[in-house]
Amino acid sequence: MRTLETAALTLEPQRAQHADEMFTVLSDPAIYEYENQPPASLDALRRRYAALESRRSPDGREQWLNWVIRLPGGAPIGYVQATVYPDRRTAIAYELGSAWWGRGLARQAVEAMLVELVSQHGARRLTAVLKQRNLRSLHLLRRLGFEPAAPDDPLRQHLDDDEWLMHREAPHA
Numbered sequence: 001m002r003t004l005e006t007a008a009l010t011l012e013p014q015r016a017q018h019a020d021e022m023f024t025v026l027s028d029p030a031i032y033e034y035e036n037q038p039p040a041s042l043d044a045l046r047r048r049y050a051a052l053e054s055r056r057s058p059d060g061r062e063q064w065l066n067w068v069i070r071l072p073g074g075a076p077i078g079y080v081q082a083t084v085y086p087d088r089r090t091a092i093a094y095e096l097g098s099a100w101w102g103r104g105l106a107r108q109a110v111e112a113m114l115v116e117l118v119s120q121h122g123a124r125r126l127t128a129v130l131k132q133r134n135l136r137s138l139h140l141l142r143r144l145g146f147e148p149a150a151p152d153d154p155l156r157q158h159l160d161d162d163e164w165l166m167h168r169e170a171p172h173a
Contacts, residue, residue: 001055001065004116006108011067014079016050018068021076030098034131061086063121069096069109077105080113082123090123106140114144118170126168129159141166 001013012018023042032038039045052066063084068076078096085091092113096106117123128146130137146166149156156165 001067002116002120004067004112006112008071009105009108009112010070010072011080011109011112012070014049014066014068014081015053016046018076019046019049022049022068022079025076025078025097026095028097028099031095034134057083065113065117065121067109067113069105078109080109082113082117082121084117084121084123088122088124089127090117090121090125091127091129092117093128101136107143110140110144114170124170126170127155128166129163130166132162132164138164138166144168 003013004011019042023039023045026045027038029038039048049066052064055064056062057064064081065084066079066081069078069080070076077100078094080094081092083091092110094106094110094113096109100106114123114126117126126146127149128137128141130141146168149165149167153165153167159165
């Protein structure tokens with residue numbers, strides 16, 4: 001994995017040593033309004049990050065790509081991540097501390113990741129799942145060219161009733 005740069009951000013490949021800094025970011029209760037919960041402990045986050053350093057699922061079929069988002073010379077503000085499946089479908093996710101919302105930083109970070117996923121990892125169909133009430137995330141995905149998946153999309157069968165599946169086809173190289 002490479003470090004990615006945008007006009008205002010650096011995306012560093014996530015490593016176990018990021019856990020100490022990221023624990024504070026991920027302890028922000030505002031980011032769990034719609035789903036998930038903060039890490040159980042700093043040690044649990046270290047173990048998770050250490051396991052993700054392999055960049056592969058245990059069976060080796062999936063690529064696990066995770067970056068910590070950092071302002072130049074500053075503390076981390078969140079992360080972006082992707083799972084690249086054998087068929088090149090790629091599921092993305094992102095999380096920023098609430099102090100950084102509404103500044104265009106999530107868009108910059110996710111755009112940088114999408115470019116990397118297509119150009120360096122062969123991503124073809126990009127997907128994201130979100131809670132229907134999470135309008136901030138919905139607006140971000142729409143600005144990035146994602147659209148709601150068709151009602152008959154087979155991936156929708158894995159969703160909860162209050163979730164949406166968004167997708168975007170990657171341009172062909």
